Amino acid sequence: MCTTPTSGATRRYAADIVALHDRLSHRHLRDHLPSADLLHEAVRGDGLVTVAVATEHLPHRYLLGLQGFRLAQYLQLGWACEEALHRSAGFCEPLQSLHHDDVHVVTYSSRTGRVLGYLSLTASGDTEPRELRDPDRSRFPVETAHRVDVFDSVPVPDGVRSDQVRELKRFVHSRTLTDKAQRLRVTLELLLGAGRTLVALEPAVRVLVGDVEEQVALRHLLLAGLDVHLIEDTRPWLPDDDLLHLAYTRRGEVKPFVAHVPDRAELEGRVEMLEATLASEDLFAATDAFSGAVRGSTQRTAA
Template sequence: MTSQTVTGATPPADDARRARYVARVLDVHDHMSLAGLAEQADPLYLARRPDGLTVLAVPQSQLPERYRLAIYGFRLAQYLRSRFASDRVAFARGLFAEPAGPGHGEEIHVIGMEERTGAILRYVSVIATTDTAPLPVTHPDRAPFPCEVAHGINLFDHVPLEEPVDVREVWEIKRLMQRPSQRDASPALRLRLSLELMLGFYTVLAGLSPRPRFLVGDGEEGLAVRRLTRSLGEITVIEGTRPSLPEDDLLFPAYVERAVVKPFVARVPRGAEMERLLSWLRRALDATNPLAGFQQLVGRVNGEIRRVRI
């Protein structure tokens, strides 16, 4: 009797080792703490609530290395759980934290955490361009944002602009995620945490110089994109792209496991419009009924999705 080898098949022993490795990574980051971060960094935003919730925003350039690894480890763990990150790539490279990818400029981490334990509860980040010169976003030689690399387009070739915009006025929103235990929290608590994170996020955007004009990114329309309409009035979704990453890229499953991932360009409110949004967020948080406050916010923003097919 002869045996046959199936090309590309993985021996069961390798599968078991990889599974154990991933389990250890998840366990390590389930117990990782950001306690003391507010004192060790210089937050762009810091809100400590009486019930022990802390929301803060810290630029990557101000993060001590151990906190950067903890944050990037949290990101890797959540993406491994959701299968948006490749366990094969993580195992082969011995990763315990998400590596900083190419095309990665300054990054601002917005974190909702439990003050007592330092556990990350909710998280989102934005990244800036890597270009050092203020090139127009339509310039053929500007550095692409990561979502543009995956979709193979310059987003601003397909979204009309009323006036010139340079790369410093655009940020990419990434990695909106939560701790798994938050799924078991009460709806009111989850809603409040979302509002707290939104308040921190937009307060930070309002304080950047130059002020952002647009957020770019990608996601499933029924999830990430739809969530943004709760706080942003104008979002343009580009239809017809075929996003992908090489199979040796840690995040290539993100474009395999999700249904239809679409890139988008969202206009960021500025000036008085931003102040109104921040005021609405504070009112929603102060409301006796969090759901009613949230519904009022969504009604006031009245977010709209526009579409461009390519």
């Protein structure tokens, strides 16, 4: 549990894990990913590299590194439990929680080897596609944490199956990113990678779910032009022995969301606009223009 004062040994252990992942280099990640396995690739002249790849195609050591990057950022934010980590002798988020077809979108510097940003598009975990009203379908992590069926609150188009839904998770930036322009660039690279992934995936993803703080990650969804349905008045909770239970007690109010994904033609148009935005000399002005053109929205519904 993380409700009592943390011991010096536990704090040192957590600090050592953060330092470990800060030293790791992902400089050669792209070299170990066959082009046929990539859902997205962008190599920029300033050394930024972004790739999108499924769990099953990531070399094990890089998968451990990315799970460690996620953990290190949450530790620094105070959203991962140092005691649970120390007690388990862990050094990354558990691999058992991953599915073979989860997609990892990663932006890193080929010059320093540092991961600068990350997000995942998590699959349902069903061994075969199920109807969303099927009581036996696997629950997405957001549904488990908030103890709701998100599709009770926000209806989705007829015929959508569980393999056409992805949970957007762990949209995180490296804590080393302090330059606002660089941070925005990484955000846009991750959104571009997610957009190209959604264009490429079969069957087509028609719905995104997840949970967000309104003043943080929600802005990224609106920037991408999504119409976001927030589900109000849930009480998220994870057991005290869960590594990430503090993510629901130390953050601001976190709300589940459901967002319908535009059709492929619309997605392709937004991807091209994002590419043009990233190529602009005035990134902030171009981002404002992009956001104004796609115009995301927020709606609210009770749990």
